[in-house]
Amino acid sequence: MHKAGFVNIIGNPNVGKSTLMNAFIGEKLSIITSKAQTTRHRILGIVNGEDFQMILSDTPGIIKPAYELQASMMDFVKSAFEDADVLIYMVEIGEKELKDDAFFKKITNSKIPVLLLLNKIDNSNQEQLEEQAQLWQVKVPNAEFFPISALEGFNVQNVFNRIIELLPASPAFYPKDQLTDKPERFFVNEAIREKILLHYKKEIPYAVEVDTEEFFEEEEIIRMRSVIMVERETQKGIIIGHKGSALKRVGMEARKDLEKFFGKQVHLELYVKVNKNWRSNQTQLRRFGYNQK
Ligand SMILES: Nc1nc2c(ncn2[C@@H]2O[C@H](COP(=O)(O)OP(=O)(O)OP(=O)(O)O)[C@@H](O)[C@H]2O)c(=O)[nH]1
Ligand SMILES: [Mg+2]
Numbered sequence: 001m002h003k004a005g006f007v008n009i010i011g012n013p014n015v016g017k018s019t020l021m022n023a024f025i026g027e028k029l030s031i032i033t034s035k036a037q038t039t040r041h042r043i044l045g046i047v048n049g050e051d052f053q054m055i056l057s058d059t060p061g062i063i064k065p066a067y068e069l070q071a072s073m074m075d076f077v078k079s080a081f082e083d084a085d086v087l088i089y090m091v092e093i094g095e096k097e098l099k100d101d102a103f104f105k106k107i108t109n110s111k112i113p114v115l116l117l118l119n120k121i122d123n124s125n126q127e128q129l130e131e132q133a134q135l136w137q138v139k140v141p142n143a144e145f146f147p148i149s150a151l152e153g154f155n156v157q158n159v160f161n162r163i164i165e166l167l168p169a170s171p172a173f174y175p176k177d178q179l180t181d182k183p184e185r186f187f188v189n190e191a192i193r194e195k196i197l198l199h200y201k202k203e204i205p206y207a208v209e210v211d212t213e214e215f216f217e218e219e220e221i222i223r224m225r226s227v228i229m230v231e232r233e234t235q236k237g238i239i240i241g242h243k244g245s246a247l248k249r250v251g252m253e254a255r256k257d258l259e260k261f262f263g264k265q266v267h268l269e270l271y272v273k274v275n276k277n278w279r280s281n282q283t284q285l286r287r288f289g290y291n292q293k
Pocket of ligand 1: 018037121
């Protein structure tokens with residue numbers, strides 16, 4: 001019997017959703033940083049076996065949207081409730097509640113299996129772990145509970161095995177050699193955005209969108225040109241930095257990651273452009289793959 005289904009990972013920002021998906025896939029598909037709202041899209045990661053296909057969805061952390069971009073991010077989360085065969089609800093040690101009541105109700109009233117993963121237990125002691133386990137099992141009584149460390153791999157294999165058990169009988173939804181639903185350019189954008197999240201402070205990373213305009217694969221090398229979009233002229237200067245040093249660093253680090261990801265030499269050209277208030281502009285958001293309703 002062949003099994004296949006959608007396994008959608010949801011939870012608050014920064015709890016480790018992307019780390020878990022990458023651990024399952026065994027590749028750095030989703031970017032990971034210590035900042036909240038690292039993930040902005042719903043990203044499929046597909047694990048293929050001879051007799052199964054597990055289609056994981058990494059989603060943005062749940063927040064109360066303050067502007068159009070965030071509203072669109074929450075639409076991705078909503079869509080992850082609609083087609084899930086198994087729901088993974090991830091919380092982290094020390095967390096007390098989900099930031100959105102309506103989503104929380106959807107989880108606790110879910111008719112499909114829910115796995116409640118308490119992540120980052122490497123950061124806790126036995127006493128704290130027991131107290132948190134108790135709290136969450138009472139809050140989400142319909143879920144199966146697993147304490148894990150996505151970072152260190154603790155209990156991750158057990159969760160994986162349980163998901164396989166829960167997958168419905170079904171033929172594969174995607175070709176068996178497919179790893180994700182996103183095109184190559186998406187991963188270029190994300191690699192660059194990750195470096196921006198890592199190296200710039202406060203509002204800057206949240207005002208940035210990256211668009212890869214050129215992706216041209218030659219025999220020995222892939223040539224890419226990407227534009228970093230910011231909302232205001234002052235942000236442009238900050239991104240570029242003194243004599244272009246800050247931008248250079250982003251380009252160098254992103255290129256290294258991309259060479260690993262594509263297994264090939266990469267030439268990456270970066271430039272910065274102001275795209276006024278793109279985060280609140282429906283047309284711009286659609287252009288960047290948001291607002292897909
Ligand atoms: N100590 C510890 N840190 C972890 C673990 N899993 C993830 N992290 C860290 O938590 C931070 C957030 O991880 P992400 O995987 O980006 O979290 P996310 O839930 O995808 O975050 P958003 O995309 O912003 O919603 C990163 O610094 C990770 O290294 C874990 O098991 N233990
Ligand atoms: Mg993420």
